[in-house]
Amino acid sequence: MIQRLDPDLLEAWDALALATGAPVFARPGWLTAWADAFGAREHLRALTVHRDGALVALLPVISGPLGLRTPTNSETALIAPVVADDDAAGDLAQRLLARRAGTVDLDAVLADHPLTAALRTAAGSTPALETVRCSSPWVDTSGDPADFLRRLSKNRRHGLKRLAKRLDEAGEVSFDVSDGRNDSGDDDLDELLRDGLRLEARDWKLAAGTAIASSPARVAFYTRAARWAADAGVLRLAFLRLDGRAIAFGYCLQQGPTLHFLKLGMDDEHAKLGPGMMITKRLIDHAFAQPGVRELDLLGENESYKADLASGVREQVRVRVYPTPVLGGVQRAATEAVADLRRKAVDRLSDSTRARLLALRNRLQR
Known part of the structure; x- marks a missing residue:
């Protein structure tokens, strides 16, 4: 019925x-x-x-x-x-x-x-x-992280090392994943979303009207969904920071064996440091380190950078x-x-x- x-x-x-x-x-x-x-x-x-x-x-x-x-x-x-x-x-x-x-x-x-x-x-x-x-790509994070690196192409491995070195040389690098609350247990979801949506609203996305910030309905959706996800214990907001300043953002959900990577944001002023690729690699490492998490679901289309990392795709x-x-x-x-x-x-x-x-x-x- x-x-x-x-x-x-x-x-x-x-x-x-x-x-x-x-x-x-x-x-x-x-x-x-x-x-x-x-x-x-x-x-x-x-x-x-x-x-x-x-x-x-x-x-x-x-x-x-x-x-x-x-x-x-x-x-x-x-x-x-x-x-x-x-x-x-x-x-x-x-x-x-x-x-x-x-x-x-x-x-x-x-x-x-x-x-x-x-x-x-x-x-x-x-x-x-x-x-x-x-065809949505996903990364198997159930085994040894070293095995993941070994199956990447030689060019991709070298590229990741080069970007990591370049990032380290640029300043102090940190990576954190939040469930919407700070270390004291207080709600800081609004502030986190503000920072994340600012990074997601890249100039070309704003021009094309595809950024979350381009539409009040999109902002309302991702804000309401984040509030529900935080209450349900499945929200994960990831930030890559350089000298304390966020340069990349991941809007993620984690439930059961899967960490879903829905939205990527980055600071184009630091494009030469590869913030998008670097936060994706940090999320892969994070998934490997989480007990019970067996895959990072990259979602969306199988773009070239995702295809290089993916273990397979789901149609x-x-x-x-x-x-x-x-x-x-x-x-x-x-x-x-x-x-x-x-x-x-x-x-x-x-x-x-x-x-x-x-x-x-x-x-x-x-």
Whole structure:
């Protein structure tokens, strides 16, 4: 059934997410912070499956005139349906398809999630389109840190050593990870976020409108989410400092075996010191040192610097299932054709033109 998010359901949802070891992004506290900030709280619902009166599967959804979709935008790191087992995933897929009056749009889910696999099976011959959203890199931090370094390319190892030496020669270097409280146990989250968001708001990101500070809704989301995460004990705000001044920032969450690295900020005045790469390397070292943490999830696209460090990638996909064979075939063909035209058009643009168009689009959206 599709349910409103009442307090009892939120409590059961969070308990199931924790019991099944779901990612932190599967927890209602994270998603409701997103919905509150981006004006989607009134439309957010949960498609649920119960067994013997107990919640065994849940997918957050938004219902609209065109169908049923997952609540996503550019700030969505991952949509993680919560399922107790494969049977629950199968039941959830069946209910998802049974509820459709239009297109079912399951976006930002892992390609190998049980619900994704169950939806492929349940869709059968119904027209569907699956596309890769991104390939997110991750670093295995479960073994010996020396093994991690040995598997890096010779050029990358030398580059890390060179940057570390250059940074040490520039002044006194320190690295700290905060859960939102200072050494006295007092809350200093607002001050930490101020410093971090200042570093995240690099000039080129502000020009393109992609910085968190470019949008009041983004600021509200990451502030509210940080407050929830601090209360839940999963917030980790990382800072790389030079002579006491923060030159790089990482907005991170740590739950179970995973340290998630969501947002990177850095001081471009110190670009020659490689602050972005250096804080990433410090976070890898930090993850190795944490009992029970087995990976650093770098999230987002597999950019070249991430690819050099990564142990592997996880594909996020978008699966669209259309309502009827005839209409679905038309919609699928149109979607593919538009995507192809967009790719060809973007490929012909210069880098400067792409940046200007991106900045214009973000201004219009705001």
